Amino acid sequence: MTFSVSFRSVAAVAALVAGTAVGMASNANAAGEAPKPPSQSWSSDGMFGTFDRATLRRGLQVYREVCASCHSMDLVAFRHLGQIGFSEDEIKAIASEYEVEDGPNDEGDMFTRAATPADSFVAPFANDNAARASNGGALPPDFSLIIKARPGGPDYMYALLTGYDDAPDDFELSEGMNYNTYFSGHQIAMAAPLYEDGVEFADGTPATVEQMAHDLSEFLHWVSEPDLEERKRLGLGVLIFLIVFTGLAYQLKRRIWSDIH
Amino acid sequence: MATTEYNNPVIRWIEYRLPIFSFLDHSLGSGYPTPRNLNYLWNFGSLAGVVLMIMIISGIFLAMNYTAHVDYAFVSVERIMRDVNYGWLIRYIHMNGGSFFFIVVYIHIFRGLYFGSYKAPREILWIFGILILLAMMATAFMGYVLPWGQMSFWGATVITNLFSAIPLVGDSIVTLLWGGFSVDNPTLNRFYALHYLMPFVILGLVVMHIWALHVHGSNNPLGVDVKGPQDTIPFHPYYTVKDLFGLGVFLIIFMAVVTYAPNYMGHPDNYIEANPLVTPAHIVPEWYFLPFYAILRAITFDILFLDAKLLGVIAMFASIIILALLPWLDRSPVRSSKFRPLYKQFFWIFVLDCILLGYIGGKPAEGIYIPIGQAATFYYFLHLLVIIPLLGLLERPKPIPESISQAVIKPAAAE
Numbered sequence: 001m002t003f004s005v006s007f008r009s010v011a012a013v014a015a016l017v018a019g020t021a022v023g024m025a026s027n028a029n030a031a032g033e034a035p036k037p038p039s040q041s042w043s044s045d046g047m048f049g050t051f052d053r054a055t056l057r058r059g060l061q062v063y064r065e066v067c068a069s070c071h072s073m074d075l076v077a078f079r080h081l082g083q084i085g086f087s088e089d090e091i092k093a094i095a096s097e098y099e100v101e102d103g104p105n106d107e108g109d110m111f112t113r114a115a116t117p118a119d120s121f122v123a124p125f126a127n128d129n130a131a132r133a134s135n136g137g138a139l140p141p142d143f144s145l146i147i148k149a150r151p152g153g154p155d156y157m158y159a160l161l162t163g164y165d166d167a168p169d170d171f172e173l174s175e176g177m178n179y180n181t182y183f184s185g186h187q188i189a190m191a192a193p194l195y196e197d198g199v200e201f202a203d204g205t206p207a208t209v210e211q212m213a214h215d216l217s218e219f220l221h222w223v224s225e226p227d228l229e230e231r232k233r234l235g236l237g238v239l240i241f242l243i244v245f246t247g248l249a250y251q252l253k254r255r256i257w258s259d260i261h
Numbered sequence: 262m263a264t265t266e267y268n269n270p271v272i273r274w275i276e277y278r279l280p281i282f283s284f285l286d287h288s289l290g291s292g293y294p295t296p297r298n299l300n301y302l303w304n305f306g307s308l309a310g311v312v313l314m315i316m317i318i319s320g321i322f323l324a325m326n327y328t329a330h331v332d333y334a335f336v337s338v339e340r341i342m343r344d345v346n347y348g349w350l351i352r353y354i355h356m357n358g359g360s361f362f363f364i365v366v367y368i369h370i371f372r373g374l375y376f377g378s379y380k381a382p383r384e385i386l387w388i389f390g391i392l393i394l395l396a397m398m399a400t401a402f403m404g405y406v407l408p409w410g411q412m413s414f415w416g417a418t419v420i421t422n423l424f425s426a427i428p429l430v431g432d433s434i435v436t437l438l439w440g441g442f443s444v445d446n447p448t449l450n451r452f453y454a455l456h457y458l459m460p461f462v463i464l465g466l467v468v469m470h471i472w473a474l475h476v477h478g479s480n481n482p483l484g485v486d487v488k489g490p491q492d493t494i495p496f497h498p499y500y501t502v503k504d505l506f507g508l509g510v511f512l513i514i515f516m517a518v519v520t521y522a523p524n525y526m527g528h529p530d531n532y533i534e535a536n537p538l539v540t541p542a543h544i545v546p547e548w549y550f551l552p553f554y555a556i557l558r559a560i561t562f563d564i565l566f567l568d569a570k571l572l573g574v575i576a577m578f579a580s581i582i583i584l585a586l587l588p589w590l591d592r593s594p595v596r597s598s599k600f601r602p603l604y605k606q607f608f609w610i611f612v613l614d615c616i617l618l619g620y621i622g623g624k625p626a627e628g629i630y631i632p633i634g635q636a637a638t639f640y641y642f643l644h645l646l647v648i649i650p651l652l653g654l655l656e657r658p659k660p661i662p663e664s665i666s667q668a669v670i671k672p673a674a675a676e
Contacts, residue, residue: 145532145533148524149533226342227343235516235517235520239513239516249506257499
C-alpha cells in the first residue's frame with residue numbers, strides 16, 4: 001500500500017517537473033509577433049529520420065547558385081559533403097571552383113589558389129562591413145547554424161522563403177524593405193530570393209519556388225545538424241539497450257526484494 | 262566487519278593498512294542499514310551523484326577541445342560538434358546533463374520538503390544540500406557562458422550586473438567579476454577556470470552531505486526514526502539494485518532527449534555567436550533559473566532607501582537562503598506529510614507556486630505578468646516564513662506509527 005501511494009507521488013512530481021520544463025522551454029522561444037510557421041513534412045523527422053540525398057544535392061545547388069552570393073557558410077568544409085554521399089572527385093571538383101587566399105609563401109607574399117576539400121565554403125564578402133555595404137546596411141546571416149538558431153527550424157526557413165507577399169494596405173513598409181508574413185516584424189531586407197526556374201536542377205526536378213524552398217531548407221538543416229542521422233541511429237540502439245537493461249534490472253530488483261515484500 | 266572476516270589475503274593485507282573495504286561496506290554495502298520502506302523518491306540522491314559524475318567526465322572531454330577566447334570559443338564548440346569524434350554526443354550529453362541535474366536535484370529537494378527530511382537531526386545534511394544547490398547554480402551559470410552564444414553573453418551581462426546593486430562596493434565587484442568594464446575575454450577566461458573548479462567544490466560538498474547522511478541514515482516516507490534492526494535492510498543488495506533500476510529509467514529518458522531532442526531545453530539564440538552590439542529581443546536564463554529570475558524581477562518598487570534592483574537581488578538570494586533555515590522555521594515535530602493533513606495541501610500549493618514562478622520567469626516583464634509574478638513571489642515567502650511556522654503550531658497531526666516495521670510489515674502479513 002505504501003508502495004503504490006509513493007509511486008503515484010513520484011509520478012506526480014515527475015510530471016509536474018517535466019511540465020514546467022516543457023512550459024518554460026516554449027515560453028523562452030515565444031518572441032516576435034509573426035505567425036507560427038506551418039509544420040512541413042521532412043524526411044529527417046521522426047526516430048528513423050534521414051536526410052534525402054537527392055534533396056540535399058538540389059539544396060546545395062540552390063545554395064550555391066542563389067544564396068551563396070550573399071550568405072556565407074563558414075563552418076562547413078567541402079570535405080563535409082562526403083557525409084552526404086558526394087564522392088571525393090565530386091568534392092574536389094566543387095572545391096576547385098572557389099578561390100581562397102593563402103600564404104605567406106616562401107617569399108612572404110599572400111597568394112590565391114583553388115580551394116581544396118579541407119577548405120570551408122568561401123564567404124562572398126571579405127568581412128561584415130563589406131557585406132553590409134553591398135546589402136543596404138543589412139547583414140546577411142551566416143548559414144552554418146541557421147536552422148538551429150531560429151525557432152521552428154526548417155519549418156521556419158520554408159515558411160520564410162515562401163512567405164513573401166504584398167504588404168497589407170495599412171502596413172507601412174520602410175524604404176528598401178520587403179514584406180514577409182513569417183519574418184518577425186514582417187519587414188525583411190532580403191528581397192524574395194527564389195523564383196520559378198531560378199535554377200535548373202541537374203536531376204530534372206521542376207524548380208518551383210516550393211521545391212527550391214523545401215530542398216534548401218532540408219540542405220540547411222543538414223548544414224546545421226550534420227550529426228542528425230548518426231544521432232538518431234545511435235539513439236535507437238542506445239534506447240533498445242537501455243530498455244532491455246532496465247527490464248533486467250527490474251526483474252533483478254523484484255527477485256532480490258521478494259523476501260522483503 | 263572485522264579485518265579477519267575477509268577471506269582474500271590481498272584484501273586482508275590492504276584492509277589492515279587502509280580499511281577501505283569496510284569503509285565501502287559501511288557506506289553503501291551490506292554494512293549500511295537503511296530503512297526498509299524507502300520509496301522511489303529516495304532514488305534521486307544517488308541519481309544526482311551519478312549525474313554529477315556524467316557531467317564531470319563529459320566536461321573533461323569537452324575541455325580538451327574547447328578554446329576559452331572570445332574569438333574562438335563559439336567556433337571551437339562547433340568544431341567539437343562537427344569534427345571531433347562523437348563530439349556532438351559528448352557536448353549534447355553535457356548540455357542536457359545540466360538540465361537533468363537540476364530536474365533530479367529539484368525532485369530530490371521537494372522530496373525532502375514533503376517528507377520533512379530537513380528536520381532534526383538532519384539539519385546540517387540539509388544545509389549542505391542547499392550549499393550544493395548554490396554551487397550548482399554558479400557552475401551552471403558560468404558553463405552556459407562558455408559557448409559564447411548570444412544568450413551566453415547577454416545572460417552573463419544581465420546576471421553579473423545584478424551585483425552592481427550592492428551599495429558602495431557594487432560597481433567594484435562587477436568590474437572584478439568582469440576583469441574589465443564589460444563582459445569580455447577576461448570574463449570568459451575566469452568563468453572557464455571557475456567552471457572547471459566548481460564541480461570539484463560540489464564533489465567536496467557532496468562528500469560532506471553523504472557523511473552527514475550516514476550519521477543518522479536516511480529519513481523515510483513515514484518520517485519515524487529507525488528503532489532497531491527490524492526496521493532496516495542492508496543497503497546492498499536491496500537499495501543498490503533499486504538504484505540500478507532507477508538509473509536505467511533515468512538513462513532512458515535522458516538519452517531519449519540527448520539523441521532525439523537535444524536542443525529542446527536550449528534557446529535558439531545561443532546558436533548565434535555573441536555580439537555585444539545586438540541585444541536579443543528577450544534575454545532569458547536557462548529554464549532551471551526561471552523561478553528565481555521571476556523573483557528577481559518581481560520587485561519593481563523602492564522601499565525607503567533601498568531601490569528596486571537591490572531588493573530584487575536580495576529577494577532572489579533570500580529565496581534560497583531561507584530554505585537553509587527551514588529546520589528552524591518548521592516547528593512541527595512530525596516529519597512526514599503523510600501525517601500532516603494541512604501541510605500536505607500547502608506543500609502542493611507551494612509546488613504549484615514554484616512552477617508558476619518558473620512560467621512567469623520565462624515571460625517578458627510586462628502587463629499581467631508583473632502582478633502575477635509579484636503575487637507568486639509574495640506567496641513563496643509567505644509559505645516559508647509564515648505558513649510553515651504557523652502550521653507547526655496549529656496543525657493536529659494524525660497518529661504516528663510506533664515504528665517502521667509496525668507500519669510496514671503488519672499490513673503486509675495480513676494480505
